[in-house]
Amino acid sequence: MSKKNKSRKKPLSIKNQKTGKSVKHKALIDTACQSILGLFQRGHITEALKQLQQATALYPQATQLWRLAVMLYASTGHLAHAEAAANKVLNLQVSAEAYYDLALVMQHQSHWVEAETALRQAIHYNPQFAEAYNNLGLVLYEQHHLDEAINAYRQSIYYKPAYAEAYTNLGCTLKKARKFSEACEMHRHALKLQPGFAGAYNNLAGALNSQGKYEEALSTCQKAIQLKPDVAEAYNTLANTFAHLEQDDKALAACQQAIALKPDLAEAHNSLAVILGKQEHLIEANVACREALRLQPDLFKTLAMLSYNLQKICAWQEWQPLSQQLIQATAAGKDCEIQPFAFMSLSDDPALQQVCAHHYAVRTIEPFKPSSPVSPVIHQHDKLRIAYLSADFRKHPVAYVTAEVFELHDRNRFEVIAYSVGSDDDSDIRKRIKTGFDRFEEVQALSIEQLAAQIRADKIDILVDLTGYTSHNRSAVLALRPAPVQVQYLGYPGTLGTRHVDYVIADKTIIPQKDFEFFNEKVVWMPDTYQSRDRQCPIAERPTRSEAGLPEQGFVWCCFNNSYKITPEVFSLWMRLLQAEPGSVLWLAENNSWMAANLRREAQNRGVDPGRLIFAHQLPLEEHLARVALADLFLDTLTYNAHATMSDTLWAGVPAISCMGQSLASRVGTSLLQAVGLPELITDNLQDYENLALSLARNPDKLAAIRHQLKTNRDSCALFNTPMFVKHLETAYEMMWVRAKQGLPPAHIQVPSAPGN
Numbered sequence: 001m002s003k004k005n006k007s008r009k010k011p012l013s014i015k016n017q018k019t020g021k022s023v024k025h026k027a028l029i030d031t032a033c034q035s036i037l038g039l040f041q042r043g044h045i046t047e048a049l050k051q052l053q054q055a056t057a058l059y060p061q062a063t064q065l066w067r068l069a070v071m072l073y074a075s076t077g078h079l080a081h082a083e084a085a086a087n088k089v090l091n092l093q094v095s096a097e098a099y100y101d102l103a104l105v106m107q108h109q110s111h112w113v114e115a116e117t118a119l120r121q122a123i124h125y126n127p128q129f130a131e132a133y134n135n136l137g138l139v140l141y142e143q144h145h146l147d148e149a150i151n152a153y154r155q156s157i158y159y160k161p162a163y164a165e166a167y168t169n170l171g172c173t174l175k176k177a178r179k180f181s182e183a184c185e186m187h188r189h190a191l192k193l194q195p196g197f198a199g200a201y202n203n204l205a206g207a208l209n210s211q212g213k214y215e216e217a218l219s220t221c222q223k224a225i226q227l228k229p230d231v232a233e234a235y236n237t238l239a240n241t242f243a244h245l246e247q248d249d250k251a252l253a254a255c256q257q258a259i260a261l262k263p264d265l266a267e268a269h270n271s272l273a274v275i276l277g278k279q280e281h282l283i284e285a286n287v288a289c290r291e292a293l294r295l296q297p298d299l300f301k302t303l304a305m306l307s308y309n310l311q312k313i314c315a316w317q318e319w320q321p322l323s324q325q326l327i328q329a330t331a332a333g334k335d336c337e338i339q340p341f342a343f344m345s346l347s348d349d350p351a352l353q354q355v356c357a358h359h360y361a362v363r364t365i366e367p368f369k370p371s372s373p374v375s376p377v378i379h380q381h382d383k384l385r386i387a388y389l390s391a392d393f394r395k396h397p398v399a400y401v402t403a404e405v406f407e408l409h410d411r412n413r414f415e416v417i418a419y420s421v422g423s424d425d426d427s428d429i430r431k432r433i434k435t436g437f438d439r440f441e442e443v444q445a446l447s448i449e450q451l452a453a454q455i456r457a458d459k460i461d462i463l464v465d466l467t468g469y470t471s472h473n474r475s476a477v478l479a480l481r482p483a484p485v486q487v488q489y490l491g492y493p494g495t496l497g498t499r500h501v502d503y504v505i506a507d508k509t510i511i512p513q514k515d516f517e518f519f520n521e522k523v524v525w526m527p528d529t530y531q532s533r534d535r536q537c538p539i540a541e542r543p544t545r546s547e548a549g550l551p552e553q554g555f556v557w558c559c560f561n562n563s564y565k566i567t568p569e570v571f572s573l574w575m576r577l578l579q580a581e582p583g584s585v586l587w588l589a590e591n592n593s594w595m596a597a598n599l600r601r602e603a604q605n606r607g608v609d610p611g612r613l614i615f616a617h618q619l620p621l622e623e624h625l626a627r628v629a630l631a632d633l634f635l636d637t638l639t640y641n642a643h644a645t646m647s648d649t650l651w652a653g654v655p656a657i658s659c660m661g662q663s664l665a666s667r668v669g670t671s672l673l674q675a676v677g678l679p680e681l682i683t684d685n686l687q688d689y690e691n692l693a694l695s696l697a698r699n700p701d702k703l704a705a706i707r708h709q710l711k712t713n714r715d716s717c718a719l720f721n722t723p724m725f726v727k728h729l730e731t732a733y734e735m736m737w738v739r740a741k742q743g744l745p746p747a748h749i750q751v752p753s754a755p756g757n
Contacts, residue, residue: 096126130160164194178367198228232262266296304338311564313594335359348639348661350518357497376484391422391472397644406436455482468492528718529675554583558631590615641669675719
């Protein structure tokens with residue numbers, strides 16, 4: 001949020017007070033005040049303060065001089081002197097203005113409680129003091145008393161209807177309260193009153209960003225900068241707007257300009273970290289995070305970002321205390337503004353994951369909830385109209401495992417529509433997916449409200465969100481209830497923490513009945529596994545070991561999971577396996593160069609030759625699947641399992657072992673191994689996991705038999721029987737729809753196994 005406007009009184013003028021001073025003295029005091037103020041306004045700060053000290057020494061009872069002292073000392077950062085001057089004013093004359101001045105000094109020192117007390121005293125002495133109500137709103141906002149702050153601003157406006165500053169401050173508070181439409185209304189009213197009000201333009205741009213109206217936000221923010229080009233907060237808003245529009249280079253430039261104008265603006269350093277992180281400049285992003293936290297230590301969203309970035313580069317020494325701080329704060333009920341997806345790799349406690357998701361929903365979904373309940377229309381279609389909403393119809397794991405599902409839907413019973421809210425990467429998988437739908441709608445440019453309107457106009461029966469709380473999501477559209485039945489599936493492995501989603505598609509393994517309480521959605525149990533697979537995914541010609549960077553001899557352990565899933569505990573276990581099996585190597589995906597360097601260092605710290613860690617660069621999927629087959633055994637991670645990566649590994653014919661945790665994300669490996677017919681490769685604790693891994697490495701005949709079983713059963717096992725999966729999925733949709741048509745609320749559903757399964 002842009003910095004709100006603190007009300008300041010106009011230049012002080014002498015009152016007709018009974019001070020005992022002669023008219024001559026009053027004239028001299030008035031002249032002194034004008035001279036001091038003139039020097040200050042011309043930039044002669046030192047001389048102004050010097051004359052002020054002389055004047056107050058000469059006229060110690062002159063209230064006007066002391067009020068001027070409050071303003072000048074506070075403006076120049078001499079806060080102790082400002083506070084002393086304010087108290088001197090109160091000693092000379094108790095008044096609304098005196099308490100108001102004292103409150104300003106308290107605000108400069110971020111002493112919010114003391115400022116509130118002083119402002120309430122000011123209002124006591126002058127119940128119609130509009131400026132005091134405005135500043136009371138400011139200090140209540142800083143104390144997170146949003147409802148009281150809103151009431152204070154409304155009182156300010158009541159007593160001063162043309163008070164533009166109070167309107168825009170009210171708008172900022174309404175934005176913080178997630179009332180975005182009302183916030184925009186207040187900022188626009190401020191601009192009607194004061195058309196050249198740059199701060200109101202900037203605040204309006206921030207509120208428009210929150211509504212997803214990025215193009216309008218951009219022009220609004222540019223107007224703010226045109227009016228006042230030296231305001232850092234406006235450049236920070238501009239940076240955020242460009243980032244939303246995927247114009248990262250412009251976002252970076254705007255951010256750097258904000259920091260140049262105001263180096264101590266913590267929000268600008270946070271924005272810089274976000275942009276650098278998107279560009280995978282993780283070291284520079286972390287520097288920006290640390291600077292933001294130095295300036296504002298309680299900026300939890302920055303702390304959460306730094307934690308996630310450190311996980312990505314496996315910088316565990318700095319990461320571990322941060323992760324514990326975030327877990328403990330979440331457990332205490334604090335909204336740390338951490339992305340729920342990032343929290344999943346911190347803790348596999350499903351209760352905490354639900355708390356984190358709920359906080360995110362309150363911030364991002366609930367603000368779009370209509371003021372009155374929406375009752376979606378139950379349409380009478382010849383075919384059930386299913387729409388899939390996703391940002392990932394591109395080179396992305398979700399696309400690779402769902403492409404065939406869209407193609408196999410029974411067109412005699414279902415009409416299938418795609419709403420793509422992500423960018424077009426012009427990849428082969430995107431082109432294929434587009435042809436797999438009856439209609440493929442590009443809706444990335446639409447606002448949340450516009451997207452909801454299109455979904456309603458298309459008379460969708462069941463809306464399936466495939467993105468959830470992952471990058472570029474539009475899950476906020478669910479709050480507008482554009483479809484009678486709303487489902488979340490696959491992209492985000494957890495609850496969305498909101499009542500606006502009716503169902504989550506799962507299976508008995510990833511969400512056992514005992515965990516239903518940790519899901520706001522009703523749970524749909526698929527018969528075998530919740531995850532689909534594209535059987536048409538090709539596998540390239542297998543490279544040699546040397547071509548893949550592997551030694552010609554020795555056992556090859558592998559894990560191609562993202563680096564943020566690797567924990568110190570699991571890595572230590574892997575190092576023990578390397579020590580126990582001479583000549584073996586650990587083959588990992590190199591997500592970034594820093595993680596490779598850090599893991600080599602961690603290996604050396606554990607007594608393992610860093611050269612035994614082999615890092616694989618990213619390849620096209622078909623080439624990656626070919627090289628995966630060179631591995632002997634895949635080692636899963638905990639607290640966040642492999643998902644599509646596990647499916648890829650099994651499809652390539654490589655056995656995998658997994659340790660089952662408590663959350664959905666930490667039980668997917670178990671689900672997939674069961675569905676491929678290899679339950680013996682599942683463990684429920686890390687000691688058994690370690691023992692199993694070592695046993696398989698030392699028993700090549702047993703491992704070869706498992707590999708043969710995997711190859712033999714690949715085309716018939718449940719995990720890769722995509723036509724059967726689609727039949728079960730369609731049955732699930734029909735069971736949801738029957739309840740909706742009957743006017744029944746959503747309920748947990750167990751999908752029966754289809755004949756022939």
